Each structure stands twice: as structure tokens, then as C-alpha cells.
Amino acid sequence: MSKKITNIAHRGASSYAPENTKAAFDLAIEMGVKHIELDVHSSKDNHLVVIHDDTLDRTTNGQGNVKDFTLKELQSLDAGSWFSEKYSNENICTLEEIISKYAESTHLHIEIKGRTLNLAQKTCTLIRSLEATDMVTITSFWKDSLVETKNFAPEMKTGWLVPMGPGSKWDNEIVEISKKYKFDQICPRAELVTKTLVSNLHREGFEVRCHGVFTEDLMRSVVSSGADGMTINFPDKLNTYLNQKGIEVD
Ligand code: G3P
Numbered sequence: 553m554s555k556k557i558t559n560i561a562h563r564g565a566s567s568y569a570p571e572n573t574k575a576a577f578d579l580a581i582e583m584g585v586k587h588i589e590l591d592v593h594s595s596k597d598n599h600l601v602v603i604h605d606d607t608l609d610r611t612t613n614g615q616g617n618v619k620d621f622t623l624k625e626l627q628s629l630d631a632g633s634w635f636s637e638k639y640s641n642e643n644i645c646t647l648e649e650i651i652s653k654y655a656e657s658t659h660l661h662i663e664i665k666g667r668t669l670n671l672a673q674k675t676c677t678l679i680r681s682l683e684a685t686d687m688v689t690i691t692s693f694w695k696d697s698l699v700e701t702k703n704f705a706p707e708m709k710t711g712w713l714v715p716m717g718p719g720s721k722w723d724n725e726i727v728e729i730s731k732k733y734k735f736d737q738i739c740p741r742a743e744l745v746t747k748t749l750v751s752n753l754h755r756e757g758f759e760v761r762c763h764g765v766f767t768e769d770l771m772r773s774v775v776s777s778g779a780d781g782m783t784i785n786f787p788d789k790l791n792t793y794l795n796q797k798g799i800e801v802d
């Protein structure tokens with residue numbers, strides 16, 4: 553195998569540091585990773601913030617919906633202690649801070665997670681204003697967020713996180729929809745991926761990068777499927793595995 557595999561730190565190096573914080577992103581970079589994935593929501597006062605869930609409850613010391621709080625209120629929360637006391641200084645970052653700090657040295661896979669009005673357009677406007685278009689890929693499970701992205705900013709690279717749960721069978725309509733809207737990547741769950749599926753998607757002109765790589769077995773099976781990359785919570789282990797196999801890492 554001579555191709556490169558893209559190793560994307562999922563919410564940062566999130567097995568080892570609190571997800572979607574600078575600590576997790578910095579750790580991924582220390583591990584030699586060049587791609588970082590993160591999730592975006594909007595605050596009540598229309599600032600783009602980096603957090604996974606709709607609510608604050610799981611990953612901060614706050615409670616309630618992210619979209620019901622101002623940026624100032626969100627920034628006052630502790631976004632690290634839930635993971636470990638040593639991360640008590642981590643807070644919720646703005647997307648602007650993260651792009652400004654990381655997009656020169658890493659490629660950012662920005663997932664439009666929230667469902668607030670025009671979130672994709674606002675994200676694209678920010679990326680354009682920071683001249684970071686070449687350093688990002690916009691992803692989402694929400695097809696309409698990707699369509700909004702492509703309509704507003706056709707220059708943005710997009711990846712559709714295929715919204716199929718465990719046990720589902722592949723649905724070829726995904727390919728037809730992705731072609732229609734000119735998405736660049738298809739991002740299936742790791743469990744769905746086979747060599748045949750990957751080669752079919754490649755033949756149709758798509759990059760294939762997986763998500764939901766929860767175990768090292770899944771990591772190895774994604775590599776052997778011929779997929780182009782994956783998000784992973786333990787990117788150090790993927791680096792080690794690819795080095796052992798003599799596969800180049802992107
Ligand atoms: O790689 C995409 C992945 O981040 C999607 O799942 O739930 O972690 O946002 P989730």
C-alpha cells in the first residue's frame with residue numbers, strides 16, 4: 553500500500569485531554585498530528601463556539617443549551633474539570649481563536665453541529681475573513697448545512713458525515729445526493745466501510761474518510777479498507793500503527 557492516510561485528531565487528542573479544548577488540540581500537535589476535528593455551535597449573541605453537545609452539561613460546569621448563553625457567559629465556564637482537575641483552566645473557545653491559532657500549522661475539519669439559523673454561512677464568512685479556506689474542511693451530519701455551505705461558499709471543501717446508525721446497510725442514495733450537491737468527501741461510520749465500498753466511492757470521485765473509530769480493531773480495518781483517513785480519539789496509536797506498516801501519514 554503506498555497511499556497516505558489522513559490522521560485526524562477527533563475533538564483533539566480526546567482520549568487524553570478534554571475534547572474540543574486547546575489542551576486537546578495542543579496535545580494532538582505534540583503527537584505530530586496535522587489534522588484536527590472540532591464541533592461548532594452558536595452562542596445566544598451569535599458568536600461561533602467550539603463544543604460538541606447542544607448542552608453544556610456533559611463537558612462544562614454549566615447547564616442548559618449552548619445557544620441560550622452569551623459568549624461571555626460561555627467563556628466563564630470550566631470546560632476541563634469534568635475530564636480531570638488538572639484541566640480546570642480550559643474554557644470554551646471561539647472558532648475564531650481556534651482558526652487563528654491552529655490553521656497555519658494544521659488542517660481543521662470543522663463540523664457544523666448546531667442547528668441555529670445560518671450557522672454554516674456564518675462559519676464560512678469567518679473562515680473567509682481569516683483567509684483560512686485552504687486549511688479547512690466543513691463537515692456535517694446535516695445535509696442541509698452542507699448544501700447551505702456549498703450554495704454560499706462553493707470554494708469550501710465539504711464532507712458529509714453519513715447519518716447511518718450501527719447495523720445500517722449502505723444506501724447508495726448518499727452517492728447521488730453527494731454528487732448533486734458537489735460534496736467532496738463522504739464520511740461513513742467505520743463499521744460500514746469495506747474495500748468494495750471504498751473503491752466504489754473512489755470511482756465516483758469522492759474522498760472517503762471515516763468516523764466512529766472507537767477501537768484499535770476498527771482503526772486497522774479502516775486502514776485496510778483503503779479509505780483516505782479517519783477521525784480518531786487516539787491519533788498517537790494510529791501514527792504508531794501506520795509507521796509500523798510503512799504507510800505514509802498525512
Ligand atoms: O468525524 C466526525 C465525528 O466527529 C462525528 O461524530 O459525534 O463525534 O461529532 P461526533
Ligand code: CA
Pocket residue numbers: 589590591663
Ligand atoms: Ca464532530
